[in-house]
Amino acid sequence: MSFAELTRSRYSCRSYEERAIEPEKLSAILEAGRIAPSACNKHPSRVLVCDTDALREKAAKAAKHFAKDGSVFGAPVVLMVCEKVDTAWVRKYDQMGSGDIDTSIVVDQMMMQAEDLGLSTCWVCHFDPRVAIDEFGLPADLYPVHMLTVGYAADEIASECVREARTIPMSDFRIVL
Template identity: 65%
Template sequence: MSFADLTLERYSCRKYEKRAVESEKLDAILEAGRLAPTACNNHPVRVLPCTTPELLEKAAACQPRFARDGSIFGAPVVLLVCGVDEDAWVRPYDQMNAAPIDTAIVCDQMMMQATELGLGTCWVCHFKPEIAREQFDLPEGVYPYHMLTVGYAADTIASPERRAERTIAREDFLL
């Protein structure tokens, strides 16, 4: 599948089949994240794969609004994407820490790999980080930035017309 096709195929899946993701596919997704570029190759990103009922419940507790069937949107896999801020590159001019950007790149790369493998995903940022820190007993200095739900989609992508309505116009996108 070309990258252009991949970008058209990917959407935010919010309903999943009750079907496990094969370990080979999960390994490929995690490898795509591991290989993702980070600022100055500092690799401040850590990923916690939630695949057991206990871990999926903990993920769902971070945003009860999205809780379904013991997980977020009923996904059989939730990847908690965290950053170690002190390991990240810091821009010297304004002290901007690259950890949020690096974690986003890793999340995106895993999301696109999952799509290529025929899996649905949803990038979840609307959750309570302090609850995630508690639920997963994250070490000091490890901050939960994103969750990525992964599984076999039980919903479908919007029609091309509906997607076009929700996408920024090119003339608005370009400065």
């Protein structure tokens, strides 16, 4: 599958089969995140793999609006991507830290690797980080930024015309000066 085909086939899956992810596929997804680039190679990203009933339930408590069947959207795996505090590169001009960007690159690479392996995902940012910190007992130097649900889809991608209607037109997306 070409990268263009991969980007067009990926969608935000919100319903999963009750089917485990093969360990080798999960390893490949984690490896894609591990090797993701980061600003100045600081690598502030850390991933908590929620692949047991107890861990998935904790993730669901943090993302209560998406809790389903003891997980987030009923996914067999929820990847909690955290930033290791005070390790990301900081831009000197305005003190912008790259942690959100670096962790986003990790999620993006894991998301696309999952799709390439025949799995579906949903990138979740609508969760309460304080609940996640408390539920998981995360140390003070780890801050949860994203969740990525992973599994075999029990729903289907919307039609191409529906997807196109949801997408920003190129004339709005591209800035022409």
